[in-house]
Amino acid sequence: MRVNAERGGECPPIRRLTRADVPLATDAFARFLIGLLIVRHWDDGSVASGRIVETEAYTPDDPASHAYRGQTPRNRTMFGRNMHAYVYFIYGTAYCLNISSEEDDVGAAVLIRALEPVSGHAIMRSRRGPRSADRDLLRGPGRLCSALDIDRRFDGADFESDRRLQLADDGRAEPEVGTSPRIGLTKTIDVNHRFYARGSKFLSGERRLSPDR
DNA sequence: CAGAGGATCGGCT
C-alpha cells in the first residue's frame, strides 16, 4: 500500500491495527496512539493521512467525560467495545473524533486532538482553504475533522473494519511522549490526561502545555 | 418546552 504516493517520495508499507494490537485501558491507549497514523479513504479512491501527535484520555470515573453521567443517545458508542469512532458536534461549529476504549459497557474514549499531515495535503487544503498552512491542517480536534471530512456519519465506525477510516502503523520509531492537563475543560484540570509527541510542531493548545514543543 | 452549557475556531484588539 502506498499511502503517500501522491508526494512521490518514499512509501513504507503500513499495517492496519486490530483490537489485538492495542491496550484496552484508556490512559495506556491514549499514550500508545502517539506516533500512529489515522488514514482516511474516500469512495473515489483518494486518501489522506496524519500522524497522531496529541491525544486526551476520558476515563470511566472522570467528571469531565461525556460518559460520566451514564449512557445517552449521543455517547452510546463510548459504552460499546473499544476501537470504535465516537464523533460528536460541539459549540455549533466543530466535530471531534474519539476512539472508544475499555471493555463493552464501560464508557470511555480517547480524543484525537492533533495530527501531523503525512499524505493527501492537497485534499486537506482544498477542504480547509487554499491558503492554510500545512502546520494548521490537522492542528486541533475540530480542524482535523474538517480536513478529513469526518462528521456524525462516522459515529460508531469500527476502526478494525471500516472502509473509510483506519488506524495504522508505518513502523516509525515511537516518539518521546509528554503529558499535561487537558485543554478546554472546566472540570478535572488537575490530572495529566493529555499526551503529546515531544518537540512536535503540530500540537494544539497553549505553548506552556507543551514546553518541549 | 425552555434554558444553559459545551473535549472549538477564527477574527479582532
Add this chain to the structure above:
DNA sequence: GCCGATCCTCTGG
C-alpha cells in the same frame, strides 16, 4: 488575549 458564532444535547419543570 478576548469574544462571538452556532447548534446539539441534556436537564429540569
